[in-house]
Amino acid sequence: MTFRQYLTLMALSTAGALMAWLIVVLAIDPINTGAPTKIVFYLTFFIASVGLLSIGGALIRVLVIHKDAVVSRQVAHAFRQSLLFSSIILISLFMASVNYLRWWTMILIVLLFAGIELFLLTAGRRHL
Numbered sequence: 001m002t003f004r005q006y007l008t009l010m011a012l013s014t015a016g017a018l019m020a021w022l023i024v025v026l027a028i029d030p031i032n033t034g035a036p037t038k039i040v041f042y043l044t045f046f047i048a049s050v051g052l053l054s055i056g057g058a059l060i061r062v063l064v065i066h067k068d069a070v071v072s073r074q075v076a077h078a079f080r081q082s083l084l085f086s087s088i089i090l091i092s093l094f095m096a097s098v099n100y101l102r103w104w105t106m107i108l109i110v111l112l113f114a115g116i117e118l119f120l121l122t123a124g125r126r127h128l
Contacts, residue, residue: 003062003071007055014051020044046090053082080120084113 001009021044028037057078066074091109095101 003058003075006075007058010051010055010058014048014055017044017048017051021048042090042094045093046086049086049089050079050082053085054079057082081117084117088113 021041024037024041024044028041030038030041058075061069061074061078062071088109092101092106095105
């Protein structure tokens with residue numbers, strides 16, 4: 001898969017996820033709905049944010065920062081980081097919706113995901 005094909009596929013998938021998320025946000029009353037609707041809200045939001053962050057991260061990495069690097073590795077790094085950052089956002093949104101989000105829980109979440117990223121970075125270097 002070429003970089004252009006990857007961007008096209010991700011853009012179409014992200015557009016679909018954004019449309020689904022907008023339908024959930026605009027057409028459904030959050031107060032009178034149950035758990036399945038909230039799961040769909042969080043799932044579509046997560047997919048859309050992963051897509052947006054992955055496309056943005058890949059473009060920045062490939063076109064601006066690492067012009068001479070292997071494109072597939074840069075895309076993989078951007079996708080992994082978009083998954084981690086979207087997870088931070090999603091967990092924070094959920095915790096805020098149930099009134100558990102505090103400054104110290106946010107710090108713990110960020111430290112947890114920073115540790116995961118550090119582990120993935122160092123584990124990837126050992127196998128190269």
